[in-house]
Amino acid sequence: MAKPLFSNGFTIETLDKMQWKRRSAEHQKQYKHFLKAADKNKVLKQLPNLHEEAFSQIDCLQCAACCKNYSPRFKTPDIKRISKLMRMKESAFIDTYLNLDTEGDYVVKTTPCPFLGADNFCSIYDDRPSDCQRFPYTDEDVILKRPQLTLKNSEFCPAVFVVMEKLLAAGT
Ligand code: SF4
Ligand code: SF4
Numbered sequence: 718m719a720k721p722l723f724s725n726g727f728t729i730e731t732l733d734k735m736q737w738k739r740r741s742a743e744h745q746k747q748y749k750h751f752l753k754a755a756d757k758n759k760v761l762k763q764l765p766n767l768h769e770e771a772f773s774q775i776d777c778l779q780c781a782a783c784c785k786n787y788s789p790r791f792k793t794p795d796i797k798r799i800s801k802l803m804r805m806k807e808s809a810f811i812d813t814y815l816n817l818d819t820e821g822d823y824v825v826k827t828t829p830c831p832f833l834g835a836d837n838f839c840s841i842y843d844d845r846p847s848d849c850q851r852f853p854y855t856d857e858d859v860i861l862k863r864p865q866l867t868l869k870n871s872e873f874c875p876a877v878f879v880v881m882e883k884l885l886a887a888g889t
Pocket of ligand 2: 783784787788789830831832833834838839840841842845846849
């Protein structure tokens with residue numbers, strides 16, 4: 718069982734003080750091994766509590782690293798919903814904000830995301846893309862099913878770092 722890096726209390730500030738990004742980089746191999754070998758059912762059982770604990774203490778409004786640096790996929794239902802909200806034609810919405818990426822998904826033309834405000838609030842929050850609603854997947858089996866994505870997310874999302882550290886410490 719890995720030694721826990723921290724006890725229960727943490728905030729973005731305390732995580733920054735403990736240089737969580739450096740620690741995450743150092744632990745990538747352990748995370749990779751864990752994601753490959755983990756007992757899926759045991760992990761899925763722990764995720765709701767770990768997800769809840771992480772987001773009860775980490776304030777996304779103090780972070781916004783995902784919205785500042787990466788793009789969600791804008792799937793057809795997302796485009797329909799958001800363009801309607803913005804009273805734009807779907808084609809005009811796409812022309813204004815989106816590009817196709819190498820995998821054929823629509824993503825924002827520029828980062829930070831054009832819908833992110835200076836206060837880190839999302840201007841289309843209630844209608845945001847499904848990817849944004851689900852990110853960072855710490856309460857879904859995606860965390861095990863897409864290990865490369867989880868590893869990448871653990872390097873910039875403090876909540877994923879916390880969940881991975883807690884899973885390692887529990888030795889599931
Ligand atoms: S990177 Fe993680 S902690 Fe930061 S805003 Fe996004 S989901 Fe929240
Ligand atoms: S749509 Fe909103 S939640 Fe999604 S990346 Fe943009 S600002 Fe963030």
